[in-house]
Amino acid sequence: xxxxxxxxxxxxxxxxxxxxxxxxxxxxxxxxxxxxxxxxxxxxxxxxxxxxxxxxxxxxxxxxxxxxxxxxxxxxxxxxxxxxxxxxxxxxxxxxxxxxxxxxxxxxxxxxxxxxxxxxxxxxxxxxxxxxxxxxxxxxxxxxxxxxxxxxxxxxxxxxxxxxxxxxxxxxxxxxxxxxxxxxxxxxxxxxxxxxxxxxxxxxxxxxxxxxxxxxxxxxxxxxxxxxxxxxxxxxxxxxxxxxxxxxxxxxxxxxxxxxxxxxxxxxxxxxxxxxxxxxxxxxxxxxxxxxxxxxxxxxxxxxxxxxxxxxxxxxxxxxxxxxxxxxxxxxxxxxxxxxxxxxxxxxxxxxxxxxxxxxxxxxxxxxxxxxxxxxxxxxxxxxxxxxxxxxxxxxxxxxxxxxxxxxxxxxxxxxxxxxxxxxxxxxxxxxxxxxxxxxxxxxxxxxxxxxxxxxxxxx
Amino acid sequence: xxxxxxxxxxxxxxxxxxxxxxxxxxxxxxxxxxxxxxxxxxxxxxxxxxxxxxxxxxxxxxxxxxxxxxxxxxxxxxxxxxxxxxxxxxxxxxxxxxxxxxxxxxxxxxxxxxxxxxxxxxxxxxxxxxxxxxxxxxxxxxxxxxxxxxxxxxxxxxxxxxxxxxxxxxxxxxxxxxxxxxxxxxxxxxxxxxxxxxxxxxxxxxxxxxxxxxxxxxxxxxxxxxxxxxxxxxxxxxxxxxxxxxxxxxxxxxxxxxxxxxxxxxxxxxxxxxxxxxxxxxxxxxxxxxxxxxxxxxxxxxxxxxxxxxxxxxxxxxxxxxxxxxxxxxxxxxxxxxxxxxxxxxxxxxxxxxxxxxxxxxxxxxxxxxxxxxxxxxxxxxxxxxxxxxxxxxxxxxxxxxxxxxxxxxxxxxxxxxxxxxxxxxxxxxxxxxxxxxxxxxxxxxxxxxxxxxxxxxxx
Numbered sequence: 001x002x003x004x005x006x007x008x009x010x011x012x013x014x015x016x017x018x019x020x021x022x023x024x025x026x027x028x029x030x031x032x033x034x035x036x037x038x039x040x041x042x043x044x045x046x047x048x049x050x051x052x053x054x055x056x057x058x059x060x061x062x063x064x065x066x067x068x069x070x071x072x073x074x075x076x077x078x079x080x081x082x083x084x085x086x087x088x089x090x091x092x093x094x095x096x097x098x099x100x101x102x103x104x105x106x107x108x109x110x111x112x113x114x115x116x117x118x119x120x121x122x123x124x125x126x127x128x129x130x131x132x133x134x135x136x137x138x139x140x141x142x143x144x145x146x147x148x149x150x151x152x153x154x155x156x157x158x159x160x161x162x163x164x165x166x167x168x169x170x171x172x173x174x175x176x177x178x179x180x181x182x183x184x185x186x187x188x189x190x191x192x193x194x195x196x197x198x199x200x201x202x203x204x205x206x207x208x209x210x211x212x213x214x215x216x217x218x219x220x221x222x223x224x225x226x227x228x229x230x231x232x233x234x235x236x237x238x239x240x241x242x243x244x245x246x247x248x249x250x251x252x253x254x255x256x257x258x259x260x261x262x263x264x265x266x267x268x269x270x271x272x273x274x275x276x277x278x279x280x281x282x283x284x285x286x287x288x289x290x291x292x293x294x295x296x297x298x299x300x301x302x303x304x305x306x307x308x309x310x311x312x313x314x315x316x317x318x319x320x321x322x323x324x325x326x327x328x329x330x331x332x333x334x335x336x337x338x339x340x341x342x343x344x345x346x347x348x349x350x351x352x353x354x355x356x357x358x359x360x361x362x363x364x365x366x367x368x369x370x371x372x373x374x375x376x377x378x379x380x381x382x383x384x385x386x387x388x389x390x391x392x393x394x395x396x397x398x399x400x401x402x403x404x405x406x407x408x409x410x411x412x413x414x415x416x417x418x419x420x421x422x423x424x425x426x427x428x429x430x431x432x433x434x435x436x437x438x439x440x441x442x443x444x445x446x447x448x449x450x451x452x453x454x455x456x457x458x459x460x
Numbered sequence: 461x462x463x464x465x466x467x468x469x470x471x472x473x474x475x476x477x478x479x480x481x482x483x484x485x486x487x488x489x490x491x492x493x494x495x496x497x498x499x500x501x502x503x504x505x506x507x508x509x510x511x512x513x514x515x516x517x518x519x520x521x522x523x524x525x526x527x528x529x530x531x532x533x534x535x536x537x538x539x540x541x542x543x544x545x546x547x548x549x550x551x552x553x554x555x556x557x558x559x560x561x562x563x564x565x566x567x568x569x570x571x572x573x574x575x576x577x578x579x580x581x582x583x584x585x586x587x588x589x590x591x592x593x594x595x596x597x598x599x600x601x602x603x604x605x606x607x608x609x610x611x612x613x614x615x616x617x618x619x620x621x622x623x624x625x626x627x628x629x630x631x632x633x634x635x636x637x638x639x640x641x642x643x644x645x646x647x648x649x650x651x652x653x654x655x656x657x658x659x660x661x662x663x664x665x666x667x668x669x670x671x672x673x674x675x676x677x678x679x680x681x682x683x684x685x686x687x688x689x690x691x692x693x694x695x696x697x698x699x700x701x702x703x704x705x706x707x708x709x710x711x712x713x714x715x716x717x718x719x720x721x722x723x724x725x726x727x728x729x730x731x732x733x734x735x736x737x738x739x740x741x742x743x744x745x746x747x748x749x750x751x752x753x754x755x756x757x758x759x760x761x762x763x764x765x766x767x768x769x770x771x772x773x774x775x776x777x778x779x780x781x782x783x784x785x786x787x788x789x790x791x792x793x794x795x796x797x798x799x800x801x802x803x804x805x806x807x808x809x810x811x812x813x814x815x816x817x818x819x820x821x822x823x824x825x826x827x828x829x830x831x832x833x834x835x836x837x838x839x840x841x842x843x844x845x846x847x848x849x850x851x852x853x854x855x856x857x858x859x860x861x862x863x864x865x866x867x868x869x870x871x872x873x874x875x876x877x878x879x880x881x882x883x884x885x886x887x888x889x890x891x892x893x894x895x896x897x898x899x900x901x902x903x904x905x906x907x908x909x910x911x912x913x914x915x916x917x918x919x920x
Binding site for chain 2: 203224233290298303306313359396
C-alpha cells in the first residue's frame with residue numbers, strides 16, 4: 001500500500017458517489033435516539049453487521065447504558081493502529097414542524113442530504129466505514145491496523161465511555177485516535193483539531209419562604225431566593241467576564257507557542273460572525289482575541305435562571321424558590337471533579353443555604369501540536385480535502401476526547417468532515433454531499449498515510 | 461347625637477346580626493372582577509341604589525376605566541366631613557379548585573363567611589354602609605358629614621383614581637379619609653394605620669444573539685443576557701440588602717419619634733412569623749427591627765427572573781434573551797416618577813443595552829401621628845372594637861392613600877375590619893363574622909365620635 005495509489009481510490013469513490021449517497025440515506029432513515037432509546041439496538045446491530053461484513057472482529061459491547069459498537073482488524077504488524085471514534089446516536093428531532101422534510105426521511109436538496117444525524121454523526125462515521133470498504137475492495141489488507149468504536153450515548157453526555165475505556169483498555173491498544181465529528185471551519189476550510197474544552201454542569205437551588213409572598217407584606221423581611229442567586233452568581237464571575245471562584249484557575253496550562261501561532265493563523269470574519277448572531281458587539285472586550293477566548297479560555301455560562309412571575313405585566317410577588325442552571329467550559333488541565341468541588345465550596349462559603357447539584361461533565365483534552373502524528377494527518381487531510389487543513393488548538397465545544405488522551409494516554413485528533421452549517425442539534429440538519437464524499441477520501445488518505453509510516457518511536 | 465347613644469346602636473347591631481350576615485352574603489354572591497370586568501357594572505349600580513336608598517346624593521362617575529361609586533350626605537354643618545374610601549372590585553378567584561366552597565357562593569363555616577371579596581374589600585365597606593344605615597334608622601341625620609367613594613379598579617392598581625381626585629376635587633371636600641381595608645394585626649389586635657408604602661414596578665429586558673447558542677461554540681465570545689441581568693441587578697442592591705441606585709435615598713424622611721415609639725410598642729411573635737413562613741432565618745440581619753424594615757424601609761424585590769433552559773437536568777445553551785420583573789416599595793417622601801427615572805438612568809449607565817420598561821405604581825402616603833383626628837379615631841376604634849388599637853406608622857403593602865394625603869392634602873387613615881388571616885387574593889378568602897359585626901360598630905363609633913367634635917381648627 002503506497003500513497004501513489006490514492007488517486008485511483010479517489011476515482012473509485014467519485015465513481016461510486018451515487019451509491020454511497022443512497023447508502024447513507026438508507027442508514028439515516030433509521031432513528032437512533034439515545035435520549036429515549038428509539039432504534040438504538042437496531043442501529044447498533046446494523047453497524048456490527050457492516051463491520052463483520054468487512055472482515056472485522058466486531059461486536060456490540062454492553063455498558064450500563066446503550067451499547068458500544070466495537071470492531072478491529074489487525075492487518076499491518078509494525079504499522080500504527082488507529083482508533084476511529086464516532087457515535088451512532090442522534091439528538092431528538094423536535095421541533096418536528098420546523099423541518100422542511102421529515103427528519104428520518106432523508107431528502108436531497110441543493111446538494112445536501114437533510115436528515116437527523118446527517119452531520120452529527122452518522123454521515124461522518126459512515127464516511128469512515130466507506131473508506132474502509134473502498135480500501136478492502138482494492139486490496140486484501142488495510143494499510144494500518146484499525147479499531148472502530150461507535151458510541152450510543154454521545155448526545156446524552158457520554159456517561160459510560162470513561163468506564164468502558166478503563167475496563168476494556170486491552171481492546172483499545174491504539175497509537176492514535178481520530179474522531180470525525182463537529183463542523184469544519186466557518187470559512188469552509190478543512191481543519192485538524194488537537195483538543196476540546198471540557199464541560200461541567202451544575203444547578204443552584206435557592207429557597208425562601210415555603211410559599212410565594214406578597215412583596216408589600218414581606219418585602220424587606222423575608223429572603224428573596226432570586227436575590228440570593230443574583231448575589232451568589234455575581235461572586236462567581238465579575239462584570240469583566242473573569243471567573244472569580246476560588247482556585248478556579250489553579251491548573252490551567254497557558255497556550256504553547258505553537259498554539260498561539262496556530263490561533264494567529266486562523267481566518268476570522270468578525271463582521272460575518274456578528275451579522276450571523278445579530279449582535280452589535282461581542283461579549284466584554286476580547287483583549288485576548290476571539291479564538292483564544294473560544295478555545296483556550298474557560299467560561300461560566302448561566303444556561304437558565306428561573307423564579308417567580310413570568311407572565312405579562314407586573315405582579316407584586318416575592319417568590320419562594322429560584323433555580324439557576326450553569327455550565328463551565330474547562331480548558332487544559334482543569335478537571336471536572338476538582339472544579340465542581342471548588343464551585344460547591346464557593347457556594348457553601350457565600351450562600352450556605354443554596355443547594356448545589358452537580359451534573360458531572362467531561363474533562364478537557366489536549367494533544368500537543370508537535371505530536372508525530374500531526375504532520376501525517378496534515379498531509380492526509382490535504383490529500384483527501386484538496387487543501388491543507390487549518391490547525392486548531394481546541395474546539396470550543398466538548399467531546400469525550402479525554403478518554404483517549406487522559407485514560408488511554410494516546411494522542412487524539414478531531415478531523416471533521418461536515419460543513420460548518422450542518423445545523424447539528426437543530427431542525428434541518430444536513431451534510432453537503434461533496435463534504436461527505438471528501439470525508440470518505442480523507443478516511444482513505446489517513447489510513448494510507450499512516451500505513452506509509454512505521455510506528456513512530458516512543459509509541460506504547 | 462351623643463357618644464352615650466353608642467351602647468344602644470351596638471345593641472341594635474347585635475340584634476340584627478343574622479340579617480346583616482345574610483345581606484353581606486347576598487352582596488358577595490355578585491362577582492365584580494376588575495381584571496376582566498365581570499359584574500362590575502351590576503355591582504356599581506347596586507351600590508348607588510343602596511346609597512340613594514339611604515338618602516345619599518349618589519351616582520356612578522365614569523372614569524377611563526371602571527366607574528367610581530360616589531355618594532354624599534351633608535347632614536352636619538360645622539362638623540367634620542369624613543370620606544369613606546373602599547373598593548367594590550375583587551381579585552379573580554382562580555385557582556378555583558383550591559376553594560372548599562365556590563368563590564361566589566358565600567358559605568359560612570367556623571364563624572366565618574368564605575367568598576371572594578369577603579375581606580378584600582366588600583365585607584369591610586359593606587360594614588361602613590351598614591353603619592350608616594344603623595345611624596339613619598335611629599335618627600334623621602348623620603352626626604357628621606359623609607362622602608363615600610368606592611373604587612372599581614383597586615385590584616388592578618388604581619390606574620385612574622389620581623386623575624379622578626384631581627378632576628373631582630370639588631366633590632371630595634373632606635376633612636379626613638378613612639379606609640377600611642387590609643387585615644388587622646397578626647396578634648388579633650385592632651389597628652389604626654397612618655400610612656402605606658408606595659410601589660413602583662418595572663421590567664428589564666436583556667438580549668444577546670438573535671437565537672439561542674451552543675455554550676461551547678459561543679461561550680466566552682457571545683454575550684449572555686442572564687449574566688447581563690445578574691451583573692446589572694447586583695449594582696442595584698448589595699448583598700447586605702442596601703439599595704445602591706444613585707439618588708435612591710434622596711427624599712426619604714426618617715421616622716419621627718412618635719413613629720419609633722409606635723413601632724417599639726407593636727407586639728411581635730418572630731418565632732410564629734418564621735414558623736408560618738417555614739424560614740430558619742429572615743432576610744439579611746435586621747439591625748433596625750422587623751417593623752421598621754417592613755413599614756419604613758424601601759425595598760427592591762425581584763418579582764420574577766426568567767431566561768434560558770428551565771427543564772430537568774442540564775442543557776448547554778447560551779440563551780438569547782432574559783427578563784427580570786421588579787417592584788420597589790417606596791417610603792415617605794419618595795415619588796414613583798422620580799424613582800423610576802432614577803432606575804432608568806442607573807440602567808442606562810450600567811447596562812445601556814438593557815431595555816427598561818416602567819409599569820408605574822403608587823406613591824407612598826403618610827399622615828402625621830399627631831394629626832388631631834388620630835386621637836378621635838383611637839377613641840372610636842376602642843369603642844367599636846372593645847380594645848384600644850395598636851398605632852401603626854405604615855403598612856408594608858400599598859393602597860392609593862396618596863391621592864388623599866398628596867392630592868387632596870387631608871389626613872388619611874386605614875382602619876381594617878378584617879381578620880389577619882382573611883386570605884385576600886387567595887383561595888378561601890374569608891371574614892370572621894365577629895370582625896364584620898365589630899366593623900359595623902366601629903363605623904358607627906367613628907361617625908359618632910367625629911360628630912361630638914367641632915371641625916378641628918386648621919381644617920380646610
